Protein backbone atom coordinates (compact mmCIF):
# COMPACT_ATOMS: atom_id res chain seq x y z
CA UNK A 1 0.00 0.00 0.00
CA UNK A 2 1.25 3.47 -0.87
CA UNK A 3 2.37 5.91 1.73
CA UNK A 4 0.10 8.90 1.34
CA UNK A 5 1.82 12.11 2.23
CA UNK A 6 -0.57 14.98 1.52
CA UNK A 7 -1.72 16.97 4.51
CA UNK A 8 -5.18 16.95 2.93
CA UNK A 9 -5.29 13.20 3.36
CA UNK A 10 -6.55 11.72 6.54
CA UNK A 11 -7.46 8.26 5.36
CA UNK A 12 -6.38 5.56 7.66
CA UNK A 13 -5.49 2.31 6.00
CA UNK A 14 -6.32 -0.69 8.08
CA UNK A 15 -3.93 -3.49 7.47
CA UNK A 16 -5.88 -6.65 6.96
CA UNK A 17 -3.50 -8.21 4.50
CA UNK A 18 -3.25 -11.81 5.44
CA UNK A 19 -0.09 -12.38 7.40
CA UNK A 20 -0.62 -16.06 7.31
CA UNK A 21 1.99 -18.17 5.57
CA UNK A 22 -0.80 -20.02 3.86
CA UNK A 23 -1.29 -19.02 0.22
CA UNK A 24 -5.02 -19.87 0.40
CA UNK A 25 -5.68 -17.10 2.90
CA UNK A 26 -4.15 -14.33 0.82
CA UNK A 27 -6.79 -11.75 -0.16
CA UNK A 28 -7.71 -11.85 -3.82
CA UNK A 29 -6.25 -9.21 -6.11
CA UNK A 30 -7.81 -8.64 -9.51
CA UNK A 31 -6.00 -6.57 -12.11
CA UNK A 32 -7.63 -5.03 -15.19
CA UNK A 33 -4.33 -5.48 -17.04
CA UNK A 34 -4.80 -9.27 -16.80
CA UNK A 35 -8.20 -9.04 -18.49
CA UNK A 36 -7.30 -7.09 -21.58
CA UNK A 37 -7.89 -9.96 -24.02
CA UNK A 38 -7.47 -8.79 -27.59
CA UNK A 39 -8.53 -5.20 -26.95
CA UNK A 40 -6.41 -2.33 -28.30
CA UNK A 41 -3.75 -1.57 -25.66
CA UNK A 42 -4.52 1.11 -23.10
CA UNK A 43 -2.53 4.28 -23.71
CA UNK A 44 -2.01 4.69 -19.93
CA UNK A 45 -1.70 1.14 -18.57
CA UNK A 46 -0.38 2.46 -15.23
CA UNK A 47 -3.85 3.95 -14.74
CA UNK A 48 -5.66 0.61 -15.07
CA UNK A 49 -7.51 -0.38 -11.90
CA UNK A 50 -6.51 -3.04 -9.42
CA UNK A 51 -9.11 -4.47 -7.04
CA UNK A 52 -7.43 -5.66 -3.86
CA UNK A 53 -9.82 -7.49 -1.53
CA UNK A 54 -7.35 -7.00 1.29
CA UNK A 55 -7.35 -3.19 1.07
CA UNK A 56 -9.49 -1.67 3.84
CA UNK A 57 -9.93 1.83 5.20
CA UNK A 58 -11.31 3.09 8.48
CA UNK A 59 -14.50 5.18 8.55
CA UNK A 60 -13.98 8.74 7.35
CA UNK A 61 -13.53 11.30 10.08
CA UNK A 62 -14.97 14.83 9.98
CA UNK A 63 -12.59 17.49 8.70
CA UNK A 64 -12.76 21.22 8.23
CA UNK A 65 -13.22 22.05 4.59
CA UNK A 66 -11.71 25.23 3.15
CA UNK A 67 -13.88 26.45 0.31
CA UNK A 68 -11.45 27.78 -2.29
CA UNK A 69 -14.13 29.48 -4.38
CA UNK A 70 -15.32 31.63 -1.50
CA UNK A 71 -13.96 35.14 -1.87
CA UNK A 72 -12.16 34.29 -5.13
CA UNK A 73 -11.79 37.15 -7.59
CA UNK A 74 -14.84 36.97 -9.90
CA UNK A 75 -12.95 38.68 -12.71
CA UNK A 76 -11.03 35.36 -13.08
CA UNK A 77 -7.93 37.33 -14.05
CA UNK A 78 -5.51 34.68 -12.75
CA UNK A 79 -7.44 31.86 -14.42
CA UNK A 80 -8.61 33.17 -17.76
CA UNK A 81 -5.35 34.79 -18.73
CA UNK A 82 -4.44 36.30 -22.07
CA UNK A 83 -4.92 33.90 -24.95
CA UNK A 84 -7.52 31.82 -23.15
CA UNK A 85 -11.07 31.38 -24.40
CA UNK A 86 -14.23 30.61 -22.43
CA UNK A 87 -17.30 29.45 -24.30
CA UNK A 88 -20.61 28.57 -22.71
CA UNK A 89 -22.26 25.29 -23.72
CA UNK A 90 -25.73 26.49 -22.72
CA UNK A 91 -26.91 29.76 -21.15
CA UNK A 92 -27.07 28.38 -17.59
CA UNK A 93 -24.94 25.28 -17.57
CA UNK A 94 -21.51 24.18 -18.72
CA UNK A 95 -18.55 25.92 -20.35
CA UNK A 96 -15.43 25.00 -22.27
CA UNK A 97 -12.05 26.62 -21.81
CA UNK A 98 -9.04 26.56 -24.11
CA UNK A 99 -5.69 28.26 -23.67
CA UNK A 100 -5.28 27.53 -19.94
CA UNK A 101 -2.92 24.91 -18.49
CA UNK A 102 -4.50 23.89 -15.19
CA UNK A 103 -1.34 22.37 -13.75
CA UNK A 104 0.42 25.75 -14.03
CA UNK A 105 -2.20 27.78 -12.16
CA UNK A 106 -1.26 29.90 -9.17
CA UNK A 107 -3.25 29.50 -5.96
CA UNK A 108 -5.28 32.58 -6.92
CA UNK A 109 -6.02 30.92 -10.26
CA UNK A 110 -7.10 27.72 -8.50
CA UNK A 111 -9.42 29.68 -6.20
CA UNK A 112 -10.97 31.32 -9.26
CA UNK A 113 -11.28 27.90 -10.88
CA UNK A 114 -13.37 26.67 -7.95
CA UNK A 115 -15.61 29.75 -8.28
CA UNK A 116 -15.97 29.44 -12.06
CA UNK A 117 -16.94 25.78 -11.74
CA UNK A 118 -19.45 26.61 -8.97
CA UNK A 119 -21.02 29.27 -11.20
CA UNK A 120 -21.05 27.25 -14.44
CA UNK A 121 -21.57 23.87 -12.69
CA UNK A 122 -19.29 22.05 -15.14
CA UNK A 123 -16.31 23.27 -17.16
CA UNK A 124 -14.31 21.26 -19.71
CA UNK A 125 -10.66 22.29 -20.08
CA UNK A 126 -9.10 21.15 -23.34
CA UNK A 127 -5.49 20.18 -24.12
CA UNK A 128 -4.36 19.57 -20.56
CA UNK A 129 -1.21 17.76 -19.40
CA UNK A 130 -2.75 15.95 -16.41
CA UNK A 131 -2.53 12.51 -17.99
CA UNK A 132 1.23 12.88 -18.48
CA UNK A 133 2.05 14.22 -15.01
CA UNK A 134 3.33 11.87 -12.35
CA UNK A 135 0.10 10.61 -10.74
CA UNK A 136 1.03 12.13 -7.38
CA UNK A 137 1.30 15.59 -8.96
CA UNK A 138 -2.21 15.33 -10.37
CA UNK A 139 -3.43 14.19 -6.94
CA UNK A 140 -1.67 17.09 -5.24
CA UNK A 141 -3.42 19.50 -7.59
CA UNK A 142 -6.80 18.01 -6.68
CA UNK A 143 -5.94 18.02 -2.98
CA UNK A 144 -5.87 21.82 -3.01
CA UNK A 145 -9.68 21.77 -3.29
CA UNK A 146 -10.45 19.42 -0.41
CA UNK A 147 -9.63 16.12 1.21
CA UNK A 148 -9.28 13.51 -1.50
CA UNK A 149 -11.92 10.83 -1.22
CA UNK A 150 -11.14 7.14 -1.46
CA UNK A 151 -14.03 5.43 -3.17
CA UNK A 152 -15.35 2.49 -1.14
CA UNK A 153 -15.98 0.08 -4.00
CA UNK A 154 -13.79 0.89 -6.98
CA UNK A 155 -10.36 -0.25 -8.00
CA UNK A 156 -7.45 2.16 -8.30
CA UNK A 157 -3.99 2.12 -9.84
CA UNK A 158 -1.76 0.29 -7.41
CA UNK A 159 -0.52 2.68 -4.71
CA UNK A 160 -3.00 5.48 -5.54
CA UNK A 161 -6.24 4.65 -3.75
CA UNK A 162 -7.46 8.24 -4.06
CA UNK A 163 -7.82 7.89 -7.82
CA UNK A 164 -11.24 6.70 -8.88
CA UNK A 165 -10.97 4.96 -12.23
CA UNK A 166 -13.77 4.90 -14.77
CA UNK A 167 -12.96 2.14 -17.23
CA UNK A 168 -14.58 0.06 -19.94
CA UNK A 169 -12.05 -1.71 -22.07
CA UNK A 170 -14.37 -2.10 -25.04
CA UNK A 171 -15.25 -5.71 -24.32
CA UNK A 172 -18.59 -6.15 -26.07
CA UNK A 173 -20.08 -8.64 -23.59
CA UNK A 174 -19.51 -6.13 -20.79
CA UNK A 175 -21.57 -3.56 -22.68
CA UNK A 176 -24.29 -6.11 -23.40
CA UNK A 177 -24.57 -7.00 -19.72
CA UNK A 178 -24.65 -3.31 -18.74
CA UNK A 179 -27.46 -2.62 -21.14
CA UNK A 180 -29.14 -6.01 -20.84
CA UNK A 181 -31.81 -5.05 -18.37
CA UNK A 182 -32.32 -1.38 -19.01
CA UNK A 183 -33.83 0.79 -21.71
CA UNK A 184 -31.32 3.59 -21.26
CA UNK A 185 -27.86 3.91 -19.77
CA UNK A 186 -28.78 7.21 -18.10
CA UNK A 187 -28.44 7.12 -14.32
CA UNK A 188 -28.34 10.59 -12.78
CA UNK A 189 -26.32 10.79 -9.60
CA UNK A 190 -24.12 13.04 -7.53
CA UNK A 191 -20.95 11.18 -6.59
CA UNK A 192 -20.99 9.49 -3.17
CA UNK A 193 -23.59 11.90 -1.80
CA UNK A 194 -24.05 9.43 1.05
CA UNK A 195 -20.83 10.62 2.69
CA UNK A 196 -21.17 13.06 5.61
CA UNK A 197 -19.07 15.52 3.62
CA UNK A 198 -19.77 14.73 -0.04
CA UNK A 199 -17.43 15.89 -2.82
CA UNK A 200 -17.32 19.47 -4.11
CA UNK A 201 -15.03 20.56 -6.96
CA UNK A 202 -14.44 17.27 -8.76
CA UNK A 203 -11.96 16.43 -11.54
CA UNK A 204 -12.24 13.78 -14.25
CA UNK A 205 -9.60 13.48 -16.94
CA UNK A 206 -9.49 11.55 -20.16
CA UNK A 207 -6.96 8.77 -20.77
CA UNK A 208 -8.62 6.85 -23.62
CA UNK A 209 -12.01 7.89 -24.96
CA UNK A 210 -14.16 6.86 -27.94
CA UNK A 211 -13.87 9.16 -30.91
CA UNK A 212 -17.64 9.64 -30.83
CA UNK A 213 -19.87 8.71 -27.89
CA UNK A 214 -19.42 8.16 -24.19
CA UNK A 215 -20.21 11.80 -23.39
CA UNK A 216 -21.10 12.77 -19.85
CA UNK A 217 -24.40 14.52 -19.18
CA UNK A 218 -24.68 17.10 -16.40
CA UNK A 219 -27.79 18.60 -14.86
CA UNK A 220 -27.76 21.93 -13.07
CA UNK A 221 -29.57 21.37 -9.78
CA UNK A 222 -29.58 25.07 -8.91
CA UNK A 223 -31.62 25.70 -12.03
CA UNK A 224 -33.76 22.63 -11.21
CA UNK A 225 -34.52 24.29 -7.86
CA UNK A 226 -35.16 27.68 -9.50
CA UNK A 227 -37.79 26.20 -11.80
CA UNK A 228 -40.01 25.03 -8.94
CA UNK A 229 -43.00 27.04 -7.78
CA UNK A 230 -42.51 29.21 -4.69
CA UNK A 231 -44.95 26.97 -2.81
CA UNK A 232 -43.01 23.80 -3.53
CA UNK A 233 -39.67 25.46 -2.81
CA UNK A 234 -40.97 26.58 0.54
CA UNK A 235 -42.25 23.08 1.34
CA UNK A 236 -38.89 21.51 0.46
CA UNK A 237 -36.93 23.82 2.72
CA UNK A 238 -36.30 22.22 6.08
CA UNK A 239 -36.74 18.69 4.74
CA UNK A 240 -33.93 16.19 4.95
CA UNK A 241 -33.33 13.06 2.91
CA UNK A 242 -31.39 9.91 3.63
CA UNK A 243 -28.53 9.14 1.23
CA UNK A 244 -27.13 5.63 1.54
CA UNK A 245 -24.10 3.82 0.14
CA UNK A 246 -25.36 0.42 1.22
CA UNK A 247 -26.77 -0.54 -2.16
CA UNK A 248 -23.52 0.37 -3.89
CA UNK A 249 -21.55 -1.83 -1.49
CA UNK A 250 -24.04 -4.70 -1.84
CA UNK A 251 -23.92 -4.54 -5.60
CA UNK A 252 -20.12 -4.59 -5.50
CA UNK A 253 -20.16 -7.66 -3.25
CA UNK A 254 -22.63 -9.39 -5.57
CA UNK A 255 -20.20 -8.94 -8.46
CA UNK A 256 -17.39 -10.27 -6.27
CA UNK A 257 -16.03 -6.73 -6.11
CA UNK A 258 -14.33 -4.97 -3.24
CA UNK A 259 -15.61 -2.95 -0.28
CA UNK A 260 -12.64 -0.91 0.93
CA UNK A 261 -14.62 1.02 3.51
CA UNK A 262 -17.94 0.15 5.10
CA UNK A 263 -20.82 2.12 3.54
CA UNK A 264 -22.47 4.93 5.47
CA UNK A 265 -25.82 6.67 5.28
CA UNK A 266 -26.26 10.40 5.93
CA UNK A 267 -29.14 12.80 6.35
CA UNK A 268 -28.74 15.85 4.13
CA UNK A 269 -31.00 18.85 3.50
CA UNK A 270 -33.04 18.52 0.30
CA UNK A 271 -32.20 22.11 -0.56
CA UNK A 272 -28.55 22.95 0.07
CA UNK A 273 -26.77 26.26 -0.25
CA UNK A 274 -23.47 26.59 -2.04
CA UNK A 275 -20.87 28.20 0.26
CA UNK A 276 -19.22 30.28 -2.49
CA UNK A 277 -22.14 31.41 -4.64
CA UNK A 278 -24.94 31.35 -2.05
CA UNK A 279 -27.10 29.59 -4.64
CA UNK A 280 -29.62 27.02 -3.53
CA UNK A 281 -29.70 23.62 -5.20
CA UNK A 282 -31.87 20.53 -5.04
CA UNK A 283 -29.67 17.97 -3.35
CA UNK A 284 -31.32 14.65 -4.17
CA UNK A 285 -30.22 12.07 -6.71
CA UNK A 286 -31.53 8.74 -7.83
CA UNK A 287 -28.21 7.03 -7.19
CA UNK A 288 -28.03 7.54 -3.44
CA UNK A 289 -31.12 9.31 -2.06
CA UNK A 290 -33.47 6.77 -0.54
CA UNK A 291 -36.20 8.50 1.44
CA UNK A 292 -37.38 11.75 2.97
CA UNK A 293 -37.08 11.96 6.72
CA UNK A 294 -40.48 12.15 8.45
CA UNK A 295 -42.53 11.25 5.37
CA UNK A 296 -44.40 7.94 5.10
CA UNK A 297 -43.11 5.59 2.40
CA UNK A 298 -45.64 6.44 -0.30
CA UNK A 299 -45.27 10.17 0.31
CA UNK A 300 -41.50 9.96 0.15
CA UNK A 301 -41.55 7.85 -3.02
CA UNK A 302 -44.01 10.19 -4.71
CA UNK A 303 -42.09 13.36 -3.96
CA UNK A 304 -38.70 11.87 -4.80
CA UNK A 305 -40.08 10.45 -8.06
CA UNK A 306 -41.37 13.89 -9.00
CA UNK A 307 -37.98 15.45 -8.24
CA UNK A 308 -36.06 12.77 -10.16
CA UNK A 309 -38.37 13.14 -13.18
CA UNK A 310 -37.99 16.91 -13.00
CA UNK A 311 -34.18 16.66 -12.83
CA UNK A 312 -33.95 13.98 -15.52
CA UNK A 313 -36.13 15.63 -18.13
CA UNK A 314 -34.69 19.13 -17.83
CA UNK A 315 -32.66 19.21 -21.00
CA UNK A 316 -33.12 22.99 -20.76
CA UNK A 317 -30.93 22.96 -17.65
CA UNK A 318 -28.57 20.19 -18.66
CA UNK A 319 -25.32 20.15 -20.62
CA UNK A 320 -23.56 17.36 -22.42
CA UNK A 321 -19.78 17.32 -22.40
CA UNK A 322 -17.89 15.64 -25.19
CA UNK A 323 -14.61 13.99 -24.28
CA UNK A 324 -11.39 14.29 -26.26
CA UNK A 325 -7.80 13.34 -25.49
CA UNK A 326 -6.30 15.85 -23.05
CA UNK A 327 -9.67 16.97 -21.66
CA UNK A 328 -10.16 17.58 -17.95
CA UNK A 329 -13.78 18.05 -16.92
CA UNK A 330 -14.42 19.75 -13.59
CA UNK A 331 -17.84 19.89 -12.00
CA UNK A 332 -19.25 21.02 -8.70
CA UNK A 333 -20.75 17.86 -7.31
CA UNK A 334 -22.79 19.84 -4.76
CA UNK A 335 -24.99 21.51 -7.34
CA UNK A 336 -25.10 18.99 -10.20
CA UNK A 337 -25.91 15.41 -11.03
CA UNK A 338 -24.31 13.61 -13.93
CA UNK A 339 -24.59 10.45 -15.97
CA UNK A 340 -22.38 8.58 -18.37
CA UNK A 341 -23.99 8.06 -21.76
CA UNK A 342 -23.17 4.52 -22.89
CA UNK A 343 -23.96 4.87 -26.57
CA UNK A 344 -20.88 3.73 -28.45
CA UNK A 345 -20.60 0.24 -29.90
CA UNK A 346 -17.23 0.48 -31.59
CA UNK A 347 -15.29 -1.48 -29.00
CA UNK A 348 -13.22 1.60 -28.17
CA UNK A 349 -11.86 1.90 -24.66
CA UNK A 350 -13.23 4.56 -22.30
CA UNK A 351 -10.74 5.16 -19.52
CA UNK A 352 -10.83 8.20 -17.25
CA UNK A 353 -9.40 9.12 -13.85
CA UNK A 354 -11.27 11.04 -11.18
CA UNK A 355 -9.90 13.08 -8.28
CA UNK A 356 -12.68 13.68 -5.82
CA UNK A 357 -12.04 16.36 -3.17
CA UNK A 358 -14.60 16.27 -0.37
CA UNK A 359 -16.28 19.47 0.73
CA UNK A 360 -18.37 20.77 3.62
CA UNK A 361 -21.27 18.92 5.22
CA UNK A 362 -24.31 20.12 3.25
CA UNK A 363 -26.16 22.98 4.91
CA UNK A 364 -29.20 25.02 4.05
CA UNK A 365 -30.17 28.63 4.43
CA UNK A 366 -33.76 29.79 4.93
CA UNK A 367 -36.30 30.04 2.13
CA UNK A 368 -36.54 33.55 0.76
CA UNK A 369 -40.09 34.40 -0.34
CA UNK A 370 -40.24 35.49 -3.99
Ligand SMILES: [Fe+2]
Pocket residue numbers: 189190191338
Ligand atom coordinates in the same frame (compact mmCIF):
# COMPACT_ATOMS: atom_id res chain seq x y z
FE1 LIG B 1 -20.30 9.61 -11.12
